[in-house]
Amino acid sequence: MQRSDTPVYLQVRDQLWQWIQKNQLGSQERLPAERELAKHFNTTRVTIRQALGQLEAEGRIFRSNRRGWYITPRRLTYDPSLDIGFYNNVTEQGLTPGTETLSKFLIEVPDWLTEISGLAEGSSIYYVLRRRSIDHRCVVVEHNYINPKSCPGLLDQDTDLSIWQLLREKYNLVPGQRNIEIFPQALTGDEADALGVNSGSAGLYMQRLTLDKSGVFLEYDREYWLHDALKVIVQVNEK
Amino acid sequence: MQRSDTPVYLQVRDQLWQWIQKNQLGSQERLPAERELAKHFNTTRVTIRQALGQLEAEGRIFRSNRRGWYITPRRLTYDPSLDIGFYNNVTEQGLTPGTETLSKFLIEVPDWLTEISGLAEGSSIYYVLRRRSIDHRCVVVEHNYINPKSCPGLLDQDTDLSIWQLLREKYNLVPGQRNIEIFPQALTGDEADALGVNSGSAGLYMQRLTLDKSGVFLEYDREYWLHDALKVIVQVNEK
DNA sequence: AAGTGGTCTAGACCACGTG
């Protein structure tokens, strides 16, 4: 095993991936235990875990806390400029969506949001915290801040469904301009806990500021995604 | 150190970050050696490296191969829908850009690109491979594929500058529609080597397909970024 | 030559998930 000059853990990574493909492990199927792999590859758990970490970073496998390692499902294709909603987006791609509302409140506008939203200091805003899953795997935590003036009574609705569908159908609101911000960021603290992953797991952060057709602040949201769960596509035209 | 129930490496992470802030370590400044940190925190290098790995995942520090750990510079804000070019984009944000052309050729269109580009099988295309840096830190590897029919002789120009500026100024070409795809992906193999990072380092993959104003294929590129080097912003309007 | 991070060993105990 140690004859070439590539590190053992990269050799293990490649052989393990070959093994996975040969045995045709499919989405969400479980890998052998780390100790078994260590015995099979005649090395220690530390090195095995380094190899597993590589495959994890590449998005090929993921871990479920103290349960084991599993094959990563294919990425969801996600167009943040559209409003087809999570449920439709996921089902259209042949996957099973799930949404849980973890909390929803009418809160005072946080300081950092007053400037962004243009809402007056001390005024109120709807806050909805949701966790969403694909094929029973939690993939994203979403913080929504919605202008209550545009949609009074929103929180009495079922927020496990698409908020944008509610806004469109019950309140006749349609999004206009959107400012989107995306960057890789590790999941830590509350977000890591909510998704059941370890602190430091790779993630993708996305935030959207949405105004309605007349330029009034409508919604602001922050989404914390597992790094391997999605592919973002956007279509733009030159300004 | 071990009295609470949070793991040691997370405690070390937090204390180390506090120490960094107290000592006001700035962009690209070096941290103490791992062995020193291990002694100071009265633990082993393994645990120290776990703590450093957390800060790395969070984008706060980065490693330079066998040289040490350094403070991450702030992220570049990058709008892929614009064409201000890397050089301008970076300098406008008070940073120092650098570009190296690693190779440039007229090649046969790869199979996977024929369908995307609409170019005939067996026809030719310009290929440019570049590596770019911010404040002397390599942050992205870029593969460009450009339609030679639109810009004959392009490769005789200096490709260390903005290709889009060349296209605009010398060939009078302006981008029209753009299809962009973005997702987190570990850097491995050639890309990791080119950026001088370890295989499995967190990265962001971005590809763009650009047509000109009349809908003709103009350019396709694949960019492999360090995960902590950029923040993508896009502005879209509802369709 | 000395110092650095990169890799690897051979264990150990713990917390948690599953039966």
Added chain:
DNA sequence: ACGTGGTCTAGACCACTTT
């Protein structure tokens, strides 16, 4: 109760960078 991954120890040698 048992098996799992999560954490941690106390070393070792190597490859590379810097002095």
